[in-house]
Amino acid sequence: MxxxxxxxGHIGFLTPGNYPDDDPLSGLEKTLQLLGFGEKxxxxxxxxxxxxxxxxxxxxxxxxxxxxxxxxxxxxxxAVIPIGYESPYRLAEDLSTVDILxxxxxxxxxxxxxxxHADLIGPLAFDGDWQNHDFSHERVLRxxxxxxxxxxxxxxxxxxxxxxxxxPRLQPYxxxxxxxxxxxxxxxxxxxxxxxxGFNLLIGNVTSGEETDDFFLAQSRQLEAYRxxxxxxxRVALGRVIVPFDSADAxxxxxxxxxxxxxxxxxxxxxxxxxxxxxxxxxxxxxQILERLLADPILPHVSELRLELPYEFEHDEYRQILHDxxxxxxxxxxxxxxxxxxxxx
Numbered sequence: 514m515x516x517x518x519x520x521x522g523h524i525g526f527l528t529p530g531n532y533p534d535d536d537p538l539s540g541l542e543k544t545l546q547l548l549g550f551g552e553k554x555x556x557x558x559x560x561x562x563x564x565x566x567x568x569x570x571x572x573x574x575x576x577x578x579x580x581x582x583x584x585x586x587x588x589x590x591x592a593v594i595p596i597g598y599e600s601p602y603r604l605a606e607d608l609s610t611v612d613i614l615x616x617x618x619x620x621x622x623x624x625x626x627x628x629x630h631a632d633l634i635g636p637l638a639f640d641g642d643w644q645n646h647d648f649s650h651e652r653v654l655r656x657x658x659x660x661x662x663x664x665x666x667x668x669x670x671x672x673x674x675x676x677x678x679x680x681p682r683l684q685p686y687x688x689x690x691x692x693x694x695x696x697x698x699x700x701x702x703x704x705x706x707x708x709x710x711g712f713n714l715l716i717g718n719v720t721s722g723e724e725t726d727d728f729f730l731a732q733s734r735q736l737e738a739y740r741x742x743x744x745x746x747x748r749v750a751l752g753r754v755i756v757p758f759d760s761a762d763a764x765x766x767x768x769x770x771x772x773x774x775x776x777x778x779x780x781x782x783x784x785x786x787x788x789x790x791x792x793x794x795x796x797x798x799x800x801q802i803l804e805r806l807l808a809d810p811i812l813p814h815v816s817e818l819r820l821e822l823p824y825e826f827e828h829d830e831y832r833q834i835l836h837d838x839x840x841x842x843x844x845x846x847x848x849x850x851x852x853x854x855x856x857x858x
Contacts, residue, residue: 547832565629574608595628716811726782765833
């Protein structure tokens with residue numbers, strides 16, 4: 514990959530939506546408040562993780578439906594929904610409803626494959642022999658097909674409704690949502706498949722080590738494969754764990770540093786049978802983080818950067834991280850703070 518000019522025009526953040534096991538309302542409410550705070554700072558997008566069996570957001574669809582009523586400008590996204598547990602038709606109905614409520618601000622991030630915790634959730638989610646259930650990419654294509662607004666049956670197919678005979682199609686029809694589907698890519702195969710099928714691409718700080726132990730080389734090859742396979746005109750959003758501590762107190766700075774140190778060893782070599790590679794967390798002053806971001810070989814090849822908030826921190830700490838990133842780091846990467854805040858007003 515050639516070129517080294519960094520120009521980030523879109524910044525987003527990914528929130529884990531944590532809550533105490535015995536008080537989910539408090540955590541979900543604080544996460545909704547965090548999305549509003551990010552909007553006021555001028556962030557272009559806010560993304561929610563979907564996690565099952567954990568004290569976090571288990572239904573990104575339901576959570577973002579609430580977020581549509583608490584925000585007015587910021588794009589909202591799922592990163593990502595494992596489609597293995599979902600009905601491609603019912604999920605399309607739900608997310609179309611959220612997109613309508615958001616007035617066209619929704620981004621749908623999906624992943625395929627056998628989902629996490631399948632041994633525990635599978636018997637609860639499926640009837641019969643769930644282990645042979647279809648967990649393939651085909652489910653994503655079926656989901657996308659349902660968003661096209663195509664009428665079911667033929668031109669003579671009508672259903673009875675209180676409003677008289679109607680030609681049937683998925684309702685509500687959310688025009689444009691199909692162009693805002695993202696696939697969470699982390700391998701050459703998934704990146705190529707996303708490009709071939711016209712989906713936007715989410716890449717982050719975790720990827721597969723294929724024929725290399727170098728995280729950045731592996732990710733650059735995936736990005737090249739995506740664009741060569743048809744994704745050259747599509748959006749790519751790069752995620753990195755970024756934790757500036759400029760405005761944090763001494764104890765919080767130490768906590769952030771300890772967090773990064775505890776995760777450093779996993780970045781030194783491929784992990785597990787799948788040879789998973791991890792990028793180092795970017796923790797420190799804005800100057801230190803900028804130095805490392807400017808050396809990131811993937812950053813010059815994207816225009817959208819997603820700050821991935823760690824799971825372990827508290828609401829006030831997330832606010833401090835977002836503030837420092839938006840005011841001290843993003844503008845140095847080419848992001849226009851004033852333009853974003855004017856759009857937010």
